[in-house]
Amino acid sequence: MSITIEELARIANTSVATVSRVLNNKPGVSEKRRADIKKLAEQFGYSPNILARNLVMKKQHMLGYIVSSLSNPAYIDFFHRIESSCRAQGYQVLIADSEENVKLEKQHIKAMLEHRADGLLIFPVADDHSSAGHRHFLDLQLRKVPFVLLGESGGYNFDYVTSEEIESSGVLARHLLELGHRRIGVVGVLPGNRCTEQRLEGVTRVLERESPEAAKILRRADGEKEDWIPEVCSWFKYPDAPTALITMNNGVALRLYRPLEEVGIEIPRDVSMVSFEDDFWTELIRPSLTTSVPNNAEVARLAFETLRERIKDPEAPPIGHHIPQTFIRRESSGPPRPEQK
Amino acid sequence: MSITIEELARIANTSVATVSRVLNNKPGVSEKRRADIKKLAEQFGYSPNILARNLVMKKQHMLGYIVSSLSNPAYIDFFHRIESSCRAQGYQVLIADSEENVKLEKQHIKAMLEHRADGLLIFPVADDHSSAGHRHFLDLQLRKVPFVLLGESGGYNFDYVTSEEIESSGVLARHLLELGHRRIGVVGVLPGNRCTEQRLEGVTRVLERESPEAAKILRRADGEKEDWIPEVCSWFKYPDAPTALITMNNGVALRLYRPLEEVGIEIPRDVSMVSFEDDFWTELIRPSLTTSVPNNAEVARLAFETLRERIKDPEAPPIGHHIPQTFIRRESSGPPRPEQK
DNA sequence: CTGTTAGCGCGTTCAC
DNA sequence: GTGAACGCGCTAACAG
Numbered sequence: 175m176s177i178t179i180e181e182l183a184r185i186a187n188t189s190v191a192t193v194s195r196v197l198n199n200k201p202g203v204s205e206k207r208r209a210d211i212k213k214l215a216e217q218f219g220y221s222p223n224i225l226a227r228n229l230v231m232k233k234q235h236m237l238g239y240i241v242s243s244l245s246n247p248a249y250i251d252f253f254h255r256i257e258s259s260c261r262a263q264g265y266q267v268l269i270a271d272s273e274e275n276v277k278l279e280k281q282h283i284k285a286m287l288e289h290r291a292d293g294l295l296i297f298p299v300a301d302d303h304s305s306a307g308h309r310h311f312l313d314l315q316l317r318k319v320p321f322v323l324l325g326e327s328g329g330y331n332f333d334y335v336t337s338e339e340i341e342s343s344g345v346l347a348r349h350l351l352e353l354g355h356r357r358i359g360v361v362g363v364l365p366g367n368r369c370t371e372q373r374l375e376g377v378t379r380v381l382e383r384e385s386p387e388a389a390k391i392l393r394r395a396d397g398e399k400e401d402w403i404p405e406v407c408s409w410f411k412y413p414d415a416p417t418a419l420i421t422m423n424n425g426v427a428l429r430l431y432r433p434l435e436e437v438g439i440e441i442p443r444d445v446s447m448v449s450f451e452d453d454f455w456t457e458l459i460r461p462s463l464t465t466s467v468p469n470n471a472e473v474a475r476l477a478f479e480t481l482r483e484r485i486k487d488p489e490a491p492p493i494g495h496h497i498p499q500t501f502i503r504r505e506s507s508g509p510p511r512p513e514q515k
Numbered sequence: 516m517s518i519t520i521e522e523l524a525r526i527a528n529t530s531v532a533t534v535s536r537v538l539n540n541k542p543g544v545s546e547k548r549r550a551d552i553k554k555l556a557e558q559f560g561y562s563p564n565i566l567a568r569n570l571v572m573k574k575q576h577m578l579g580y581i582v583s584s585l586s587n588p589a590y591i592d593f594f595h596r597i598e599s600s601c602r603a604q605g606y607q608v609l610i611a612d613s614e615e616n617v618k619l620e621k622q623h624i625k626a627m628l629e630h631r632a633d634g635l636l637i638f639p640v641a642d643d644h645s646s647a648g649h650r651h652f653l654d655l656q657l658r659k660v661p662f663v664l665l666g667e668s669g670g671y672n673f674d675y676v677t678s679e680e681i682e683s684s685g686v687l688a689r690h691l692l693e694l695g696h697r698r699i700g701v702v703g704v705l706p707g708n709r710c711t712e713q714r715l716e717g718v719t720r721v722l723e724r725e726s727p728e729a730a731k732i733l734r735r736a737d738g739e740k741e742d743w744i745p746e747v748c749s750w751f752k753y754p755d756a757p758t759a760l761i762t763m764n765n766g767v768a769l770r771l772y773r774p775l776e777e778v779g780i781e782i783p784r785d786v787s788m789v790s791f792e793d794d795f796w797t798e799l800i801r802p803s804l805t806t807s808v809p810n811n812a813e814v815a816r817l818a819f820e821t822l823r824e825r826i827k828d829p830e831a832p833p834i835g836h837h838i839p840q841t842f843i844r845r846e847s848s849g850p851p852r853p854e855q856k
Numbered sequence: 857c858t859g860t861t862a863g864c865g866c867g868t869t870c871a872c
Numbered sequence: 873g874t875g876a877a878c879g880c881g882c883t884a885a886c887a888g
């Protein structure tokens with residue numbers, strides 16, 4: 175498929191050592207030979223065999239990026255940021271998608287280890303952020319594999335970087351309280367999913383502290399897929415319907431737009447809606463969505479940096495970072511209808 | 516980081532050959548030793564060094580997938596399909612994102628070649644589907660690197676698989692004609708982008724054949740980013756405004772929703788809108804979008820198969836495939852207002 | 857059945 | 873400045 179360093183040496187009437195020196199821009203070769211060999215390499219389309227090189231160098235300059243779901247645009251955004259940092263430092267990034275499947279996640283970790291990646295950046299699958307779901311990371315830590323989790327550490331003492339969820343979620347709740355909402359509903363919590371659970375916790379904490387009566391009547395429609403659609407719609411059959419909804423992500427919010435409209439509920443006139451995450455369509459739809467958006471740039475930067483530190487010093491104590499989110503007010507949230515209470 | 520096959524052999528009081536045999540499930544080892552060695556390998560957390568293995572095997576069981584933009588959900592969809600086919604056959608897939616940048620594309624190709632991928636699946640960057648933009652693929656072909664293009668072959672004789680654009684685009688045009696539209700606008704054509712150019716061609720062909728008067732007054736708002744927004748809006752200041760718009764993809768369509776509404780134009784009452792591609796929000800927004808959706812599943816399947824064939828026989832003549840799209844009628848298209856014509 | 861050995865392509869001493 | 877020789881971890885003959 176491509177010639178080897180040895181063939182090149184033969185063609186250039188020299189030894190592999192010399193060729194290797196010029197290929198790696200190392201000193202100790204006369205300028206003339208250097209130029210000659212470079213020309214020959216170009217001419218014969220020489221392509222170094224990275225495998226052989228890495229095998230002897232025992233350094234891959236390669237990081238693994240394992241993500242719970244590539245369908246999530248945020249993770250792609252992440253990847254771009256991380257990759258450009260890496261490229262700047264001569265690192266390559268291997269991507270893998272676990273498709274929210276722990277088994278696949280483990281499989282990918284194994285594969286990357288076999289490929290001798292220097293370190294791993296992992297968005298653990300969201301299904302199971304319990305300590306059980308994180309047990310396989312313990313193995314990694316024991317084996318001294320440098321890795322950092324993007325998300326919670328599941329109670330273990332791992333390196334991790336994550337978006338701050340509780341405070342940020344509280345901001346959304348406070349926003350609704352300030353607008354005058356008291357009857358609030360939370361939609362799309364996935365039991366067992368740490369991220370949504372924290373968002374819920376952020377809401378309840380603020381409510382309990384700042385408006386106990388609102389906390390008491392907080393409603394929830396949880397579950398997978400779109401199970402919550404009929405439940406949420408049913409709330410609006412009664413006079414004590416919520417005047418504001420907090421959805422666990424933009425997808426959940428958008429999926430409610432049409433069903434609500436069909437039962438005669440208008441946003442934000444009849445109900446306010448606030449959400450999490452950021453997508454290009456968030457401000458294009460009507461009404462545009464008020465959201466709390468994670469600071470991906472900073473999370474990515476810190477994750478990469480943390481991994482570099484870990485690679486440098488495998489013995490240092492693990493550290494965790496929480497990055498605050500940004501609140502963006504848009505059209506979907508407003509004061510409750512006066513006549514409604 | 517992990518023990519080697521040699522250390523394992525020493526621990527098990529045997530030779531590397533035997534260990535290698537059990538690790539690869541090859542015959543010629545007594546059941547007892549096999550079990551012993553497997554246990555030991557497990558116990559010591561042995562992880563094979565794929566680099567060393569591939570170096571000697573000269574087979575990576577690894578494909579490269581280079582895509583013009585990972586931000587496009589369709590390409591992720593693709594990746595999933597291709598990857599699952601690959602995994603089923605013991606192949607791994609390396610992803611790379613060229614971010615619509617030819618330079619990056621070349622860089623990634625180089626990297627994958629250096630990693631000795633067995634073959635490449637490439638979505639060329641869309642900016643330049645001219646023959647100049649495809650010249651670097653000629654090098655690949657000359658070097659006998661197995662690769663297949665996802666998209667047009669730019670006039671060269673390469674393997675490629677692509678969504679059929681011209682006929683499919685014609686279906687949208689015909690749909691509008693049948694609804695009674697005659698004043699039609701095309702939005703979002705990127706000059707130099709083969710895909711959008713073909714979609715435009717599909718429209719004009721049908722119009723010229725089936726309604727020459729409509730073809731004559733066909734309008735266009737081309738360009739990058741969102742340049743076309745003010746232009747499209749300005750059309751509606753005059754009585755001869757288009758009654759239907761064909762946008763080059765869902766993003767373009769969605770970006771027009773609000774601006775049109777702001778100038779008092781309602782979809783589909785005042786103007787019908789039809790588009791291309793498929794996104795989860797396409798049927799969730801209001802009004803839901805009538806689109807022509809590419810058959811990704813089939814394209815992915817065929818691309819993978821074509822690559823396998825190419826790897827098997829590097830000398831066979833290249834072949835191209837065009838996969839028809841599916842038309843999906845939704846709410847955004849309807850008959851023109853009677854009073855308008 | 858089992859062990860010995862020769863490379864795979866490359867970077868790196870260490871002599872010349 | 874230059875080249876011969878060794879070893880990275882592994883597979884595949886080949887010989888017992």
